[in-house]
Structures are given as structure tokens and as C-alpha cells.
Amino acid sequence: MKRHLLWLMAALAVLIVFPFIFGPLQTNLMVRFAIEALFAVSLNLLLSFTGLLSFGHALYFGVGAYGAALILTHLEGIPLVLAVLLSGLAAALVGLLLSPLLVRVRATAFTMLTLAFGQLLYVLCSKFREVTGGEDGIMGWTTPPLRLPGVFSLDVTQPLYIYFFALGLSGLGILAMWYFTKTPMGSVMISIRDNQKRVDYLGYQVVLTKAVIFCLSGFFAGLAGAIYAVFNNLVSVGGVLHIMVSFQPLMAILVGGIGTFFGPILGSGLLLMLEEATQAYPELAQMISGLIFIAVVLFLPGGAISFGARLRGWWQKRAYLRKAREIAA
Amino acid sequence: MKISKRLLLLGLIAAALVMASLGAHPALAAGAAAGFDPKAVSDMTGFDPTKYENPSGEVVKIGVLAPFSGDAASVGQLYWATSAWVAADINKRGGIMVDGKKKKIALIKGDTMGKPATTKQAVEKLCLQDKVDVLWGTSGSHLTAIIQAEAAKYNKLHLNSHSLSDNLMEGKSFTPYTFQYIWPTYSVGNTLAKYYASRKERKFYILDQDYVFGHELAESFKAGLKQYVPDAQIVGEDYHPLFNKDFAPYLTKVKASGAEVIFTGDWMPDSSNLIKQSRQMGINTPIAGIFLDDINALIAVGPEGSKGMVFASQMLINYQDGIQAKWHEAWKTWPAPYNTALYEWLGSTTGSYVESLYWLLDVMQRAGATAPDKVIKAWEGDEWLGLIGEKLTMRACDHRVVRDTYVTEFVSPNKWYQDCAYLDQLVTIPAEFVTLAPPKDSERCK
Numbered sequence: 001m002k003r004h005l006l007w008l009m010a011a012l013a014v015l016i017v018f019p020f021i022f023g024p025l026q027t028n029l030m031v032r033f034a035i036e037a038l039f040a041v042s043l044n045l046l047l048s049f050t051g052l053l054s055f056g057h058a059l060y061f062g063v064g065a066y067g068a069a070l071i072l073t074h075l076e077g078i079p080l081v082l083a084v085l086l087s088g089l090a091a092a093l094v095g096l097l098l099s100p101l102l103v104r105v106r107a108t109a110f111t112m113l114t115l116a117f118g119q120l121l122y123v124l125c126s127k128f129r130e131v132t133g134g135e136d137g138i139m140g141w142t143t144p145p146l147r148l149p150g151v152f153s154l155d156v157t158q159p160l161y162i163y164f165f166a167l168g169l170s171g172l173g174i175l176a177m178w179y180f181t182k183t184p185m186g187s188v189m190i191s192i193r194d195n196q197k198r199v200d201y202l203g204y205q206v207v208l209t210k211a212v213i214f215c216l217s218g219f220f221a222g223l224a225g226a227i228y229a230v231f232n233n234l235v236s237v238g239g240v241l242h243i244m245v246s247f248q249p250l251m252a253i254l255v256g257g258i259g260t261f262f263g264p265i266l267g268s269g270l271l272l273m274l275e276e277a278t279q280a281y282p283e284l285a286q287m288i289s290g291l292i293f294i295a296v297v298l299f300l301p302g303g304a305i306s307f308g309a310r311l312r313g314w315w316q317k318r319a320y321l322r323k324a325r326e327i328a329a
Numbered sequence: 330m331k332i333s334k335r336l337l338l339l340g341l342i343a344a345a346l347v348m349a350s351l352g353a354h355p356a357l358a359a360g361a362a363a364g365f366d367p368k369a370v371s372d373m374t375g376f377d378p379t380k381y382e383n384p385s386g387e388v389v390k391i392g393v394l395a396p397f398s399g400d401a402a403s404v405g406q407l408y409w410a411t412s413a414w415v416a417a418d419i420n421k422r423g424g425i426m427v428d429g430k431k432k433k434i435a436l437i438k439g440d441t442m443g444k445p446a447t448t449k450q451a452v453e454k455l456c457l458q459d460k461v462d463v464l465w466g467t468s469g470s471h472l473t474a475i476i477q478a479e480a481a482k483y484n485k486l487h488l489n490s491h492s493l494s495d496n497l498m499e500g501k502s503f504t505p506y507t508f509q510y511i512w513p514t515y516s517v518g519n520t521l522a523k524y525y526a527s528r529k530e531r532k533f534y535i536l537d538q539d540y541v542f543g544h545e546l547a548e549s550f551k552a553g554l555k556q557y558v559p560d561a562q563i564v565g566e567d568y569h570p571l572f573n574k575d576f577a578p579y580l581t582k583v584k585a586s587g588a589e590v591i592f593t594g595d596w597m598p599d600s601s602n603l604i605k606q607s608r609q610m611g612i613n614t615p616i617a618g619i620f621l622d623d624i625n626a627l628i629a630v631g632p633e634g635s636k637g638m639v640f641a642s643q644m645l646i647n648y649q650d651g652i653q654a655k656w657h658e659a660w661k662t663w664p665a666p667y668n669t670a671l672y673e674w675l676g677s678t679t680g681s682y683v684e685s686l687y688w689l690l691d692v693m694q695r696a697g698a699t700a701p702d703k704v705i706k707a708w709e710g711d712e713w714l715g716l717i718g719e720k721l722t723m724r725a726c727d728h729r730v731v732r733d734t735y736v737t738e739f740v741s742p743n744k745w746y747q748d749c750a751y752l753d754q755l756v757t758i759p760a761e762f763v764t765l766a767p768p769k770d771s772e773r774c775k
Contacts, residue, residue: 139445
């Protein structure tokens with residue numbers, strides 16, 4: 001426990017000094033990492049902990065992003081944190097509205113239904129130009145400062161402050177989701193993944209639990225979308241509702257490690273690093289990321305987070321074989 | 330009146346001082362008729378865009394913002410071939426005289442992927458990491474709006490080479506760092522409407538990309554028709570997503586509408602797919618547009634399929650000597666993807682890219698600096714003669730270009746290509762008919 005705490009303190013110290021050591025470009029990269037990690041963990045709640053594969057998680061991300069953009073554009077003077085939280089709540093509300101349909105289906109039907117809803121919102125927002133700006137999106141609103149009256153007022157359009165804002169909110173969001181997995185309801189969630197029928201027979205409210213999970217997952221995905229909107233000062237259908245936006249956290253989960261809580265965070269970081277590394281070869285970037293994805297699925301099915309354990313296992317096996325050979329000799 | 334020797338001497342000294350001070354002004358020092366000099370273009374034999382390498386030492390860095398990957402990667406290739414050409418040419422001449430020394434040109438790619446968020450990241454990287462002097466690009470007004478905002482944020486010059494939206498240089502969008510080289514949608518609408526005033530076609534079907542540029546262009550064309558062709562009819566109007574894969578549903582409606590002309594602002598790859606798919610479906614309705622110069626698409630539909638198309642542009646090169654001859658000669662050795670007919674000659678799009686960069690570098694040289702404030706000062710109100718000797722004036726208050734525009738009907742045979750119809754005779758629409766008035770809400774323009 002003490003060792004974990006030490007690690008956590010060290011990580012926090014690194015994160016705090018990061019923007020002062022690296023330039024604004026790397027700081028912005030960390031903001032993107034914070035957003036994508038939060039988004040991936042929110043999807044992971046459905047995939048790894050409830051056993052539901054969603055192809056339409058961009059729906060919640062998009063609602064959060066558009067929510068923040070519309071609130072900040074039309075409600076002048078609204079506190080920034082309130083705008084972001086309201087956007088997350090809007091996404092949770094969408095989750096609640098869709099839950100009567102989604103809780104009743106599983107497996108392929110669930111995946112297809114989420115895909116359909118995601119695409120439906122994509123098309124609706126593309127066509128509803130008057131509100132969403134269509135393909136052009138919404139941009140150029142004045143972002144209010146992050147303010148605690150009498151204490152501080154920070155301009156979050158500056159890389160340093162958006163960094164702490166995004167990292168703080170994402171960190172709190174991830175912590176809240178981690179805590180949720182440790183609660184009794186979190187245990188029911190995992191049981192649903194393992195055997196939904198048995199959980200039902202035991203008298204637990206499967207439908208209600210699933211609805212809560214949808215809302216929770218939607219809320220945090222929406223929160224990630226809202227931070228994205230504040231960070232980019234721009235929201236467009238292609239950027240927040242495209243089908244690839246749904247696949248992005250899915251890739252992070254698979255690359256990082258499905259079935260684990262922290263795997264998606266690692267996966268988000270790795271994918272971002274890969275994206276940065278291949279920026280100089282834009283023609284090859286997608287091909288390289290595709291090849292890496294295939295390699296991970298084939299040779300490291302537990303994801304990057306399992307790499308250490310795999311390496312340890314390989315090393316132990318090697319040592320055992322060497323010893324066996326020595327005994328035989 | 331008797332003039333004493335002393336007075337004469339004083340007069341001469343005063344005149345000399347005036348001349349000297351005028352000479353110190355960069356624009357006047359270079360002579361009144363600044364412009365593209367075809368004779369100054371280097372011997373470009375052996376130039377190959379795929380092998381272009383940036384020079385070492387102190388350089389002027391240009392950030393080339395284009396979709397180098399994704400659905401519109403072919404557009405990125407156009408940007409690269411043309412910017413590499415201009416950079417290689419200027420570098421062969423020894424560079425440009427700025428900041429007290431001769432500096433060569435370096436190009437750094439910024440891949441927009443045709444997406445807003447990626448565009449923002451690309452601009453940030455160019456400004457913060459690569460520390461470019463100028464941002465050049467891009468296609469897509471919604472993306473250009475982002476570049477403009479970021480350029481102003483990081484105090485970088487931005488030359489908008491190919492986004493036409495009228496809104497870009499108006500109201501809150503205007504920033505002194507951006508110059509809109511390309512003609513605005515207002516000019517396109519009025520150019521084509523004025524052209525059709527003297528023709529028999531009266532039924533138009535508008536088919537545009539579903540974003541700010543497509544909608545604005547449609548409105549401009551409708552307003553132009555109202556003014557110049559009041560009896561014209563819009564028999565249909567549709568907007569498709571950017572980088573659309575299937576035009577069949579739209580083309581079926583076009584066929585049913587009885588349209589005599591399909592009006593479109595589509596750019597590659599949409600324009601190319603629209604041309605090919607319409608002819609494959611047996612719809613030979615003439616297409617009128619501004620990005621119809623994808624020669625590969627024209628060749629795919631042959632002389633019959635491409636004949637009668639009406640092509641409007643801010644700049645059409647109708648000669649084969651000078652820079653065209655040098656480009657054509659160099660092209661003969663280019664490997665893929667530049668070995669196709671699309672690159673055989675400088676077309677309207679490629680020619681415009683080249684022209685915009687030559688102008689930018691000429692202005693920088695005359696400003697004698699790379700600092701944005703000095704370049705802005707030199708460019709505002711600048712008069713320059715372009716690739717076809719046309720007069721371009723950079724309007725000082727809103728950074729838009731005042732220029733004549735051109736329309737042509739593709740014919741076959743022509744002097745350019747055997748396998749497709751292409752331009753022959755140009756119709757010039759004078760600037761007075763197509764120039765967008767300065768924005769009324771701008772303090773700078775009052």
C-alpha cells in the first residue's frame with residue numbers, strides 16, 4: 001500500500017512539473033491524452049466490466065462536446081465548470097433515454113444498436129446546420145475563465161491552465177469510475193458481465209443496474225467531450241461524432257489491455273505516441289497503426305499492460321528450461 | 330522668374346533627398362511594376378517533387394497545410410508538387426533577400442487530413458515546434474477558419490491559397506495575419522452568372538458540398554443569376570457530404586429535374602467522382618464549376634464526356650511557353666504519383682498555388698523581412714502582375730485580391746490533351762463585375 005502511495009505521489013509530481021519542463025506543444029499533447037484516457041475508461045466500463053461492446057460511444061462524447069459548445073456560445077457568463085458538468089449530464093440523459101432499448105439486448109444486437117444510434121446522431125447533426133453548424137461545426141466562442149471568486153481566475157485558453165483543468169477533471173473522472181468498480185453495484189456490474197441470468201435469478205435488478213451503468217459511462221464520455229470542446233474551441237460532426245471517434249477508445253482498450261481498469265489509459269498513451277511518431281509519414285501513419293494493432297491482437301492479446309507479466313513468464317520459463325537442461329545433463 | 334544657383338542647388342538636394350527616401354521604400358525600390366518574371370524562372374531540368382529536399386542553414390520556413398493523408402490525399406499531392414516547385418526554383422536562384430541576408434526556402438508539411446481537430450494540431454506543431462515563418466494553405470473554408478484563428482494566436486503570417494468562403498475575411502473572422510489569395514464565393518457566383526447571361530441555358534441544378542463553402546457558393550450563384558439572368562430557374566438543389574463516395578442518388582434527381590447545367594463548387598476528389606459517375610450513368614448534362622481541372626477524371630470520360638463543361642477560374646493559363654514549358658519538360662521525368670496527366674501542365678488549381686507562393690515570396694523580398702508586421706505592411710495595397718500578366722491588387726483593408734476572372738468551355742480537339750476536352754478560348758469577366766465589396770462592418774474599410 002505504502003509503495004503504491006509512493007508511486008502515486010511520484011506520478012503526481014511528474015504531472016505537476018510536466019508543463020514547466022516541456023513546451024506548450026507537449027503540454028497540449030498531454031491534454032489530448034487526458035481527454036482520450038477518460039473517454040476510453042468510460043467505454044471500458046461497458047466493455048470490460050459489463051461485457052457490452054459498443055460501436056457508438058461517440059454519441060455520448062459528441063453530446064458532451066456539442067453541449068459544451070452550445071452552452072458556452074449561448075449562455076454568456078456561465079461558470080466553466082458548470083458548463084462542463086451540464087454537458088456531461090446531457091450525455092448521461094441521452095444514456096438514460098436510450099437505456100429502455102439498450103438494456104434489453106446483448107451481444108451483436110447491442111453492438112449494432114449502439115452503432116445505429118451513433119450514426120443517427122451523426123447524420124442529424126450534419127443536417128441540422130442551423131444549430132450544429134453541420135460539417136463546419138461550432139467554433140470561436142469565448143471561453144470563460146476557470147474562476148473561484150476571490151481566490152483565482154485562470155484563462156483556460158492558455159496551454160498551462162487547460163492542462164491542469166483537463167488533467168484534474170479527467171483524473172477525478174477516472175478515480176470516480178475506479179471507485180465505482182469497487183462498490184457493491186460495481187460488483188453486480190461485473191457479475192452481469194460473467195453471468196447475467198444468474199445475477200437475475202439472485203434477485204438483483206439487472207435492468208436498473210445496466211441503466212445506471214449507461215448513464216455513468218455516458219456522463220464520463222460526455223465529460224471527455226466537453227473538455228475536448230473547451231480545449232479545441234471547436235466542435236464539428238467529423239471531429240466528435242464520426243464512427244472513427246467510437247473506434248478510437250476501442251483501439252485504446254484493446255491495445256492497452258481489455259479486462260483491466262488501467263489498460264485503456266496505457267493504450268490511449270501508446271496510441272497518441274504512435275500518432276506523434278508517425279506524423280512525419282502521414283501517408284504511412286494509418287498503415288503503421290493498423291499493423292501494430294494486428295500485432296497486439298495476435299501476439300499480446302492481454303494488451304500492452306500484460307507485457308510485463310508476459311516478459312516475466314517468458315523469463316521464468318527460460319530459467320526453468322535451463323535448469324531442467326542442467327539437471328538432465 | 331530668376332532662379333539663383335544657390336536655389337537651384339537647394340532644389341536639387343531636396344529632390345535627391347526625396348528620391349532617396351522613396352528609394353528606401355521596399356516596394357518602390359524594386360520598381361513600380363512588381364510581378365512574376367517568367368524569364369527569372371530557373372532551369373528546372375531534373376526537378377522531381379518526390380525527391381525535394383530542404384536546404385540547410387538559415388531558411389524561410391513555410392508550413393504547407395494540406396490533406397496529405399485520408400480521403401483527400403490527392404489534394405495534398407497538388408500542394409506538395411507546386412510548393413516544392415516554387416521552393417526549388419527560388420532556392421536555385423539563391424533564395425530571397427530577407428532579414429539582411431539571402432535565405433533559401435524550406436517546406437514543412439502539416440497534415441490536416443481534411444479534419445478540423447487534426448488541422449488545429451498540425452498548425453500548433455508548425456508554429457510551436459517547427460517555428461515556421463508562414464502558414465500556406467488550405468482547402469476547406471472550415472479548416473481555413475481554424476488556421477486563421479491559430480495564425481493570429483501565434484503571430485504567424487497565413488496565406489489562404491484555396492478557401493473561398495466570403496465570411497473568412499469579415500467580421501470577427503478577419504485577422505491582419507491572413508491574406509486571402511483565392512477569389513471569394515461571391516466572385517465565383519457572379520462570374521458564372523455573368524457568363525450564362527449571354528448563353529441559352531436557363532435551367533440549373535445546384536450540387537455542392539455540405540459545408541460553409543458549398544452553401545455560400547450556391548447563394549452567390551443564385552444572387553448572381555437573379556442579377557444577370559433573371560429568367561433562370563433553379564430546378565434542384567442538393568448538398569452532399571465532403572468526400573462523398575456515391576453520387577448516384579443526387580444524379581438520379583438531376584436527371585429527373587430536366588436541368589440543362591449542373592452547377593457545382595466540388596473540389597477533388599468530389600469533383601472527379603461527380604464527373605466520372607455522371608457520365609457512367611449516361612447523364613451528359615454539362616457541368617459548370619471551378620475545380621473541373623482534374624485531367625485524369627476528364628480523360629476517364631473522354632472527349633465526348635468532357636466536352637461542353639464550363640470551367641471558371643481566377644487564373645487560367647492559356648500558353649505553353651515560359652513557365653509552362655519548363656514545368657512540362659520537368660514533368661516528363663516525374664515518378665508516381667506525379668506522372669499522370671493531372672501534372673502534365675500547370676492547370677488552374679496548380680497554377681494558382683504556384684502563383685500565390687511566388688507572390689508571397691516576392692512580397693517578403695520587397696519587405697526585406699520575414700517579420701509578419703513588415704510583410705503585412707508591404708502586402709497591403711500591393712499591385713502585382715501574375716502568371717498570365719493579370720493585375721492583382723491586395724486590398725489593404727480586408728486582405729482580399731481584386732482581379733479579373735475567366736471562364737472557358739471545354740472543347741475537343743484542343744492544344745493541351747488529345748484524350749479529353751479542355752480549354753481553348755477564354756472569356757474575361759472584368760473585376761468590376763465580380764469584386765466583392767469590402768465588409769461594411771469593418772472599421773478598417775470605412
